[in-house]
Amino acid sequence: MSIKLYEVSKFYGTQAVVRNVSLEIQPGELFVLLGASGSGKSTLLRMIAGLVTPDNGRILLHGRDVTQLPPQQRGTGFVFQNYSLFRHMTVAQNIEFGLSIRRRKAQDRQQRVQELLNLIELPEYGNRMPNQLSGGQQQRVALARALAYDPNVLLLDEPFGALDVKIRAQLRQNLKVIQQKLGVTAILVTHDQEEAFEVADRIGIIERGELLEVGVPSELYHRPQHRFTATFLGTANLLQARRNGSNVYLGDVAVPAPPNTEHLSGQSVEILARPEEIALSHDRPHTTHPTIGQGIVEMVLFAGPLQRVIVRLTGQHEGQVVTALLSPDDARTANLRVGQQVWVSIKAYALLPTETNEDIHPSLEHQAKTSGLKG
Amino acid sequence: MREVTPRSFPAIALVVIVIAYAIILLVVPFITIIQGAFEDGLQPVLDTFSHIDVRHALLVSFVLSVIALSVNAIFGLITAWVLVRHRFTGRRLFDALVDIPFVFATPIAGYATIVMFGRTGWFAPTIIPIVFAYPAIVLVKIFVSLPFITREIQPVLGTLSPDYEEAAYTIGANRWLTFRRVILPEIWTALLYGIVLTFARMIGEFGAVSVVGGALEGYTETATTFIFRALKDRDNTGGYSMSVLLCIISVIILIVMNQLKSRFADSAVRQSQG
Numbered sequence: 144m145s146i147k148l149y150e151v152s153k154f155y156g157t158q159a160v161v162r163n164v165s166l167e168i169q170p171g172e173l174f175v176l177l178g179a180s181g182s183g184k185s186t187l188l189r190m191i192a193g194l195v196t197p198d199n200g201r202i203l204l205h206g207r208d209v210t211q212l213p214p215q216q217r218g219t220g221f222v223f224q225n226y227s228l229f230r231h232m233t234v235a236q237n238i239e240f241g242l243s244i245r246r247r248k249a250q251d252r253q254q255r256v257q258e259l260l261n262l263i264e265l266p267e268y269g270n271r272m273p274n275q276l277s278g279g280q281q282q283r284v285a286l287a288r289a290l291a292y293d294p295n296v297l298l299l300d301e302p303f304g305a306l307d308v309k310i311r312a313q314l315r316q317n318l319k320v321i322q323q324k325l326g327v328t329a330i331l332v333t334h335d336q337e338e339a340f341e342v343a344d345r346i347g348i349i350e351r352g353e354l355l356e357v358g359v360p361s362e363l364y365h366r367p368q369h370r371f372t373a374t375f376l377g378t379a380n381l382l383q384a385r386r387n388g389s390n391v392y393l394g395d396v397a398v399p400a401p402p403n404t405e406h407l408s409g410q411s412v413e414i415l416a417r418p419e420e421i422a423l424s425h426d427r428p429h430t431t432h433p434t435i436g437q438g439i440v441e442m443v444l445f446a447g448p449l450q451r452v453i454v455r456l457t458g459q460h461e462g463q464v465v466t467a468l469l470s471p472d473d474a475r476t477a478n479l480r481v482g483q484q485v486w487v488s489i490k491a492y493a494l495l496p497t498e499t500n501e502d503i504h505p506s507l508e509h510q511a512k513t514s515g516l517k518g
Numbered sequence: 519m520r521e522v523t524p525r526s527f528p529a530i531a532l533v534v535i536v537i538a539y540a541i542i543l544l545v546v547p548f549i550t551i552i553q554g555a556f557e558d559g560l561q562p563v564l565d566t567f568s569h570i571d572v573r574h575a576l577l578v579s580f581v582l583s584v585i586a587l588s589v590n591a592i593f594g595l596i597t598a599w600v601l602v603r604h605r606f607t608g609r610r611l612f613d614a615l616v617d618i619p620f621v622f623a624t625p626i627a628g629y630a631t632i633v634m635f636g637r638t639g640w641f642a643p644t645i646i647p648i649v650f651a652y653p654a655i656v657l658v659k660i661f662v663s664l665p666f667i668t669r670e671i672q673p674v675l676g677t678l679s680p681d682y683e684e685a686a687y688t689i690g691a692n693r694w695l696t697f698r699r700v701i702l703p704e705i706w707t708a709l710l711y712g713i714v715l716t717f718a719r720m721i722g723e724f725g726a727v728s729v730v731g732g733a734l735e736g737y738t739e740t741a742t743t744f745i746f747r748a749l750k751d752r753d754n755t756g757g758y759s760m761s762v763l764l765c766i767i768s769v770i771i772l773i774v775m776n777q778l779k780s781r782f783a784d785s786a787v788r789q790s791q792g
Contacts, residue, residue, distance in 0.1 A: 192688050194687070214688045215688075215690050215691065217688075221688035223684075229685075229686075229700055244689065244695060289688075289689070292689070
């Protein structure tokens with residue numbers, strides 16, 4: 144195991160910013176800690192680097208307990224959001240810093256610096272000063288600086304947060320390629336769900352200091368275990384229901400229960416249907432997809448490649464709002480106008496246990512929470 | 519800032535007033551002193567500087583200033599660091615207190631030193647004398663120029679994000695290496711500027727130095743207290759000669775400071791770009 148956290152906690156005063164986080168990260172894995180700002184994800188990362196001391200728990204890097212060690216003795220590579228390149232040093236001197244501290248031979252250092260400059264695709268930039276580089280270039284140098292001394296693990300704290308959208312997308316790809324090439328275990332902290340999906344081998348969802356769940360991106364998106372995960376990762380249509388026998392009942396509409404949900408039998412649940420899994424039609428559809436009822440089109444929005452349609456359900460689910468994303472074909476076929484009555488069906492869905500948490504309202508209220516660029 | 523060439527009468531008058539003011543206050547005294555020193559030719563000036571007490575006074579001024587300066591350089595740096603990096607109760611008060619030497623009449627500082635370290639003072643010395651001896655002069659020099667280095671470094675240090683040090687720590691640099699290779703190069707110009715400013719202030723100090731040192735000829739007399747004595751003894755050439763020397767030192771310091779300032783400006787541009 145490359146990184147192992149065992150019940151790590153951190154309190155600021157009486158406030159727990161990280162609560163009993165246990166986590167194991169495989170060698171060579173790129174793990175993304177995803178959470179809103181203030182969720183404790185950065186604090187957790189800084190505890191791994193030794194920049195923050197945990198109040199409880201243990202941290203192991205490659206089997207070595209580093210909980211009490213200062214950052215200098217942990218051998219992690221850390222990339223900061225604001226690059227934090229040393230302003231008075233050239234690009235090459237920045238990259239070389241970790242090697243000169245380790246008293247490597249001048250010749251080896253030079254060679255290593257050139258290797259890294261090639262790796263980050265800035266081979267000719269060694270003699271530049273950091274301020275002569277763009278933000279994206281600076282962050283690549285910061286990455287090279289953190290990789291120069293072959294760190295145990297690579298820790299990235301919102302590394303692309305200060306960059307504009309296009310550069311960000313490009314750097315994500317670069318990072319993923321470099322990380323795989325070197326096989327270095329990495330943790331990346333971000334609040335950007337799209338970024339997480341794109342680079343992560345696995346994602347850990349962190350909320351109010353707690354690691355809610357861990358999984359591969361598609362699993363977390365399609366079959367989350369927590370309502371927070373469902374709403375944080377993209378847009379979620381949540382419909383209150385009850386699982387009985389082999390069906391899930393939305394009022395008196397029965398839809399087949401998804402596999403592996405027997406443990407929710409007899410319980411009040413929520414059906415999670417992603418907007419792209421919602422189908423709308425003027426006539427009652429004759430498909431195998433379960434139809435959940437009728438509604439009135441409230442809004443038709445242009446969303447680039449797709450069409451976003453907001454429908455307010457009528458009848459049994461009076462007031463419930465559902466968001467649908469229609470492909471260009473479907474949008475043309477349906478040709479929806481505001482005020483029209485449509486049938487709503489769900490093509491794929493998952494079940495969530497109804498949470499009785501005080502700050503979550505177990506109502507039929509629409510929980511469309513968009514994050515990142517989708518908003 | 520938009521610059522304009524003055525055209526209207528009030529604008530031209532304003533420029534003339536400012537220039538006249540500067541000439542009367544800065545240039546005329548300088549010329550008078552030079553004229554006074556060389557009134558009887560070069561020989562009396564050379565005689566003044568060959569006098570053993572005069573040489574001693576100069577030496578005392580320099581050596582004690584350098585000692586006091588090294589103390590202030592270290593503590594000024596530490597004070598700036600603490601004020602920028604640490605949050606503690608009373609920090610704002612402490613921050614304000616640092617400026618006290620700026621506003622204090624320096625003879626008061628000298629008097630306080632006598633009260634504290636005199637023979638009946640709270641910290642009366644047991645081994646070596648402090649008051650009316652070199653240690654007291656060093657102490658007051660430290661006091662009167664205490665804020666300079668701190669105040670020069672503080673704003674520069676403030677522009678360095680803590681991430682900067684943390685980056686060095688994660689890379690493997692210990693605190694000393696981080697200071698020497700990461701922090702110091704950033705604040706170097708500001709530190710030099712503060713040092714030059716402090717040195718100028720220390721060399722020029724008169725009030726506190728004459729109070730605590732007693733201005734004993736050949737012992738605690740400094741360059742500035744020598745000028746006072748010379749003029750009192752109607753040794754005009756002596757007083758003026760020393761004044762000219764101190765003025766030349768000041769001009770050199772001014773030039774050095776201006777050089778540093780432009781370096782400062784360069785690095786400020788560098789920082790705003792970075």
